[in-house]
Amino acid sequence: MTERVSEARILWRLLLGQPRQGTHAERLQAFYAPQASRYDRFRARLLQGREDLLVHLAPAPGEHLVELGCGTGSSLERLGPMVNQLACFDLVDLCPALLVLARQRATGCPVARVSEADARHWQPAKPVDAVFLSYALSMMPDWPLVLANAYAMLRPGGRIGLVDFYLPGSGSPWANALWRRWFAHDGVHLSAEQLPALRAHFVEIYCAERRARLPYLPGVQAPYYLFVGRKPAG
């Protein structure tokens, strides 16, 4: 299949939007299964700042790292060879179609463990050093519950990292309303509350508010944020 046909299929899926029926897990599967094999190539241009997130999260040798909403596990590639210096890397997602690719990527990486589970409830056996979500919190209903779960799984002093689309406090009401509608069509629920919630519960290490160019839409830039914080020590 040529690249152009492949891109057209992804765009068609995005235009169709996420199905409205079924459980959250069923809707994710129905949305992603038809585009799973082409997911990474298209998202490489759409989901910006994912490399930067890992730079600022700075996972260190011997640490236990968790990704909630790992999708195809492409963070394994962004982490590169250092992933094998981790004690453990748990990759968690609710969508079987994307997890097939994550499991393929994790083959031959002894520290990686891929789990099909809901980020609202999944917990590691012991507190971990760092947890991150990349363009995932905005797709999770009950995101405050997911953040509370991430907080609970971190050791005191452990780090959290997020990169995601959002509604900036500085955005005009009409622009924010437009972005909200646009993204909701594909099951992405933008919020103005996530960044303030992160700042309220974690000690800020790094924060940036940026805009990302959108493929095929010259001049259109979607707001996204990067946040890395530390769970208070006690």
Ligand SMILES: C[S@@+](CC[C@H](N)C(=O)[O-])C[C@H]1O[C@@H](n2cnc3c(N)ncnc32)[C@H](O)[C@@H]1O
């Ligand atoms: C836009 S994708 C991002 C995937 C990946 N983090 C990346 O950067 O490419 C959002 C991911 O969140 C997952 N997701 C949504 N709700 C979830 C939940 N409640 N628990 C676990 N994963 C969830 C989806 O299945 C999907 O893989």
